[in-house]
Amino acid sequence: MKILFLTPRLPFPPRKGDQVVAYHRLRTLGPRHDITLLTFVEGEEDADAEAALRPFCSRILKVPHPRWKIAWNLLSRGAWSRLPLQVLYFRSPAFRECLDGLLAVEHFDLIHGFMLRLLPYVQGRDLPVLLDCNDSMQLNIGRQVEVTAGPKRWLYQEELRRLRRYEPEVDHHALRSIFVSPIDAEASGAHKTLVLPLGVEIPPARVAGAEPIIAFSGNMGYAPNVQAVEWFVRHCWAAVRQAVPGARFRILGGNPAPSILALRGVPGVQVVGRVSDMMASLQETALSVAPMQSGSGMQFKVLEAMACGLPVITTTLGLGAIRAEPGVDLEVADDPVAFSRSVIRLLGQEPARREMGARARAFVEFNHSWEAIAVEVERCYRDCLAG
DSSP states (O other): OEEEEEESSOOOSOOSHHHHHHHHHHHHHGGGSEEEEEEEEOSSOOTTHHHHHGGGOSEEEEEEOOHHHHHHHHHHHTTTOOSOHHHHTTOOHHHHHHHHHHHHHOOOSEEEEESGGGHHHHTTOSSOEEEEEESOHHHHHHHHHHHOOTHHHHHHHHHHHHHHHHGGGHHHHOSEEEESSHHHHHHHTOSSEEEOOOOOOOOOOOOOOOSOEEEEESOTTSHHHHHHHHHHHHHTHHHHHHHSTTOEEEEEOSSOOHHHHGGGGSTTEEEEEOOSOHHHHHTTSSEEEEOOSSOOSOOHHHHHHHHTTOOEEEOHHHHTTOOOOBTTTBEEOOSHHHHHHHHHHHHHOHHHHHHHHHHHHHHHHHHOOHHHHHHHHHHHHHHHHTO
16 A cells, blocks of 8 residues: 555654654554655754664655744644644644645555644545544543643643544544554544554563662653652652662653752662663663553553563553553552552562563563554554545
């Protein structure tokens, strides 16, 4: 098939959730289809990005989206527009002009768009449209409202109000929309949905680190990740350090927020920032925590750590739609005392860590293969073409 991919960010390096999904869609589908990628580029582009994507794309078209343009979109239209702010963020006459020009002179079988943010660009097209939504934005922002205070809470409330009206519009403009969990699909208000879990790459088997190092991984500028780390340090870290004095908490991921950088002053906490190889960095640690207090979708950080053979301790919210069995494939605890006890127990019992890590890796190998998910995406393509 001849497919036009639209993404809000260049899908390489695959650091953020939407980039990870888009990259692996391209990697698994590109060898079997003729794919043109049209994408936004914010700021400086990674020097290796185009070379990394070229094997999967017959053509890559990049539209610059400078910060001043983003600020103008939000300041000039945010107050009076009914559109969600994250949709206004990606308003670009240049992107629309490039897309219109492509469709005017070239035939494509299907448009595969990514994220609710790009819904305006697929509206009114004469081609079948598949929209990879990933999470429900209503669910995500609704949870932010619950855990945020002050002026930022008012901003989230306003965004949620707009999303409740806008997100169900997906049904009118896409033949199918993909979500990572049934919870997100239902919360979106859309009905023509397909639920496909996140996939994960499986690194070469390696013995996890024996030192008492605890990892948290993710984009550390993303509010749910910031809240999770702050919760763990505030409510659990003192108890863990008292029981295991040599324990270290290693925070892995780029764009750390100021409140995360401030944690460098806490004994035993290491704010590492961006790493060149997340899998290798995780495998240097003893276990991973994902004490999520907000957010939506499926937690890639949990699957990634499990793929590395690490035992994972998360919350009910962090487990989400991952069908791993608590107490067998990973640990689930919601209150600080139970969470701390799980961390302390696993740090002190190396055989238990190795056993749970092996089961975790086997779980993702069987349930979260990107290649198997690509087969389902292709089936969805055929359904869309059939009308």
